[in-house]
Amino acid sequence: MLADQRHSPPRALPEPRTMTTLREQHEQLRHEITAGSRDAVTRQRRLGKRTARERLDLLLDEGSFTEIDMYRRHQAHGMKLGGNRPHTDGVIAGSGTIGGRRVFVYAQDFTVFGGSLGQAHAAKIHKVMDLALAAGAPLIGLNDSGGARIQEGVMSLDGYGGIFRRNVQASGVIPQISVILGPCAGGAAYSPALADFTFMVRDVARMYLTGPDVVEAVTGQRVSHEDLGGADVHGRRTGVATIVHDDEESCLGDVRYLVSLLPGNNLETPPSLPRRGAEADHRPWLAEIVPVEANQPYDMRAVVAELVDDGEFIEVHEHWAQNVVCVLARVDGEVVGVVGNQPLVLAGVLDVAASQKAARFVRFCDAFNIPLVTLVDVPGFLPGTDQEHAGIIRHGAKLLYAYCEATVPRIQVIVRKAYGGAYIVMDSRSIGSDLSLAWPTNEIAVMGAQGAVNVLFRKELSAAADPEVLRAELAGEYAEQLMHPYYAAERGLVDDVIDPAQTRAAVARGLAMLRNKRHAQPRRKHGNIPL
Numbered sequence: 001m002l003a004d005q006r007h008s009p010p011r012a013l014p015e016p017r018t019m020t021t022l023r024e025q026h027e028q029l030r031h032e033i034t035a036g037s038r039d040a041v042t043r044q045r046r047l048g049k050r051t052a053r054e055r056l057d058l059l060l061d062e063g064s065f066t067e068i069d070m071y072r073r074h075q076a077h078g079m080k081l082g083g084n085r086p087h088t089d090g091v092i093a094g095s096g097t098i099g100g101r102r103v104f105v106y107a108q109d110f111t112v113f114g115g116s117l118g119q120a121h122a123a124k125i126h127k128v129m130d131l132a133l134a135a136g137a138p139l140i141g142l143n144d145s146g147g148a149r150i151q152e153g154v155m156s157l158d159g160y161g162g163i164f165r166r167n168v169q170a171s172g173v174i175p176q177i178s179v180i181l182g183p184c185a186g187g188a189a190y191s192p193a194l195a196d197f198t199f200m201v202r203d204v205a206r207m208y209l210t211g212p213d214v215v216e217a218v219t220g221q222r223v224s225h226e227d228l229g230g231a232d233v234h235g236r237r238t239g240v241a242t243i244v245h246d247d248e249e250s251c252l253g254d255v256r257y258l259v260s261l262l263p264g265n266n267l268e269t270p271p272s273l274p275r276r277g278a279e280a281d282h283r284p285w286l287a288e289i290v291p292v293e294a295n296q297p298y299d300m301r302a303v304v305a306e307l308v309d310d311g312e313f314i315e316v317h318e319h320w321a322q323n324v325v326c327v328l329a330r331v332d333g334e335v336v337g338v339v340g341n342q343p344l345v346l347a348g349v350l351d352v353a354a355s356q357k358a359a360r361f362v363r364f365c366d367a368f369n370i371p372l373v374t375l376v377d378v379p380g381f382l383p384g385t386d387q388e389h390a391g392i393i394r395h396g397a398k399l400l401y402a403y404c405e406a407t408v409p410r411i412q413v414i415v416r417k418a419y420g421g422a423y424i425v426m427d428s429r430s431i432g433s434d435l436s437l438a439w440p441t442n443e444i445a446v447m448g449a450q451g452a453v454n455v456l457f458r459k460e461l462s463a464a465a466d467p468e469v470l471r472a473e474l475a476g477e478y479a480e481q482l483m484h485p486y487y488a489a490e491r492g493l494v495d496d497v498i499d500p501a502q503t504r505a506a507v508a509r510g511l512a513m514l515r516n517k518r519h520a521q522p523r524r525k526h527g528n529i530p531l
């Protein structure tokens with residue numbers, strides 16, 4: 001007998017194996033797993049972040065969360081991992097409801113190995129993605145992770161590959177939402193990039209392929225985490241973040257609102273609410289929001305607010321490519337996607353970023369049976385070498401392609417200007433809009449009056465005694481003959497010229513008319529959208 005054993009108290013006998021003791025042990029273990037490490041939780045709070053479980057509590061209906069794989073642990077050895085095998089493996093996965101509707105979720109837990117992704121962690125995410133796809137319900141991922149778990153080597157990378165493949169298989173089948181609530185670095189950033197919506201929270205969220213240290217080592221440039229890949233960088237400059245929030249609570253509240261507007265999958269229609277009498281809802285002040293003069297700015301969002309139920313909408317990419325506005329909202333209880341040119345920014349022209357933003361939004365709505373309402377007030381594509389050399393032809397083609405391909409009900413409302421190629425691209429009748437409505441103030445034409453006269457009457461103008469008087473006279477003639485909605489309406493390109501006050505009613509009637517629209521596309525593997 002060893003000296004220290006001699007003095008130790010007698011060893012406690014193992015507890016008898018009864019239902020009571022087993023249940024107590026089970027409860028104790030679950031309590032320990034859900035409580036996590038106190039030090040790590042304290043550190044998480046110091047970083048200004050909630051724990052993964054607190055986040056799920058904010059996101060899901062109370063008491064609705066069913067967790068799976070709580071007991072899962074990694075099977076790796078070496079590099080400090082061998083004796084350290086916490087349950088959950090750094091990600092909480094399962095299913096719950098939002099507003100009573102089923103969703104599948106995973107929330108990375110930074111308090112366990114920095115939320116890093118190893119084989120078991122990835123397998124849990126794969127499982128929940130597979131379940132979401134099988135059950136036809138939205139997938140929501142809350143990201144807070146140091147990326148690939150370094151100690152697990154290539155198995156971590158393999159885990160990411162499995163996530164990306166599932167993201168793509170689920171694309172257009174179930175809505176996918178990524179919420180970035182901490183670091184999301186390296187290749188890990190590609191899962192949010194493949195999702196339909198990416199939310200970011202200021203000060204805590206950061207996304208980049210290579211962090212500030214690598215940037216400095218390779219380029220010599222010093223940059224902070226926030227300036228390299230913070231929420232505002234991605235919300236304003238890159239378009240990677242769809243929606244940006246100041247805090248986790250408002251962010252997760254907004255995710256709940258978004259989910260309330262989306263169908264569970266591509267075979268369902270979005271959840272509708274009771275009709276609101278919109279078909280007889282006249283809004284006389286719409287005519288006051290939009291100035292008649294084509295060059296006067298106004299906020300297209302004010303028009304949207306008059307069009308949709310209760311003036312309520314969720315705007316995607318609010319701070320990126322602001323010359324086009326994309327929102328989800330309801331009209332007469334039915335969910336719609338609204339795309340509108342924004343005369344407040346760059347006079348509402350289409351450019352590279354606006355084309356990309358609107359194209360992706362149109363494709364999302366089309367994939368999930370959300371009718372499209374397009375509010376047109378567009379002077380054209382943005383001219384200049386910058387845009388041409390940045391590939392406006394290729395990027396503008398994305399928007400054209402997206403509209404041409406869309407089979408959901410499509411309503412175009414021409415609010416004021418509609419010039420040239422941009423008019424055609426903004427869901428004109430000729431590319432497949434189901435209903436085109438125009439206000440009497442419209443200027444629908446190949447180009448504005450001055451430009452047209454300069455091209456058509458160059459010789460006459462240079463020979464005239466007073467070219468300005470002649471130019472004004474000819475421009476007046478051109479406007480009278482060609483720049484009004486009746487020219488297009490007489491030729492069937494506009495289905496009706498409506499009073500501005502009737503816009504909400506006319507759109508609601510149009511949506512009702514098109515509710516059962518069916519449109520089959522020819523069979524093919526997939527199209528070849530210009531990317």
Ligand code: HXC
Binds near residue numbers: 187
């Ligand atoms: C293993 C990791 C980890 C990782 C963090 N941890 N990242 N463990 N693999 N990738 C651990 C830390 O060792 C630490 O453990 C705990 O998590 C908290 O991390 P800290 O560094 O203390 O936190 P903080 O100071 O807030 O910094 C967070 C961080 C930093 C910025 C994320 O940890 C970091 O730079 N991590 C490495 C990021 C990275 O390069 N990842 C690989 C990206 S490439 P202890 O035990 O001390 O608490 C990638 C490829 C994907 O992901 C490819 C897909 C195809």
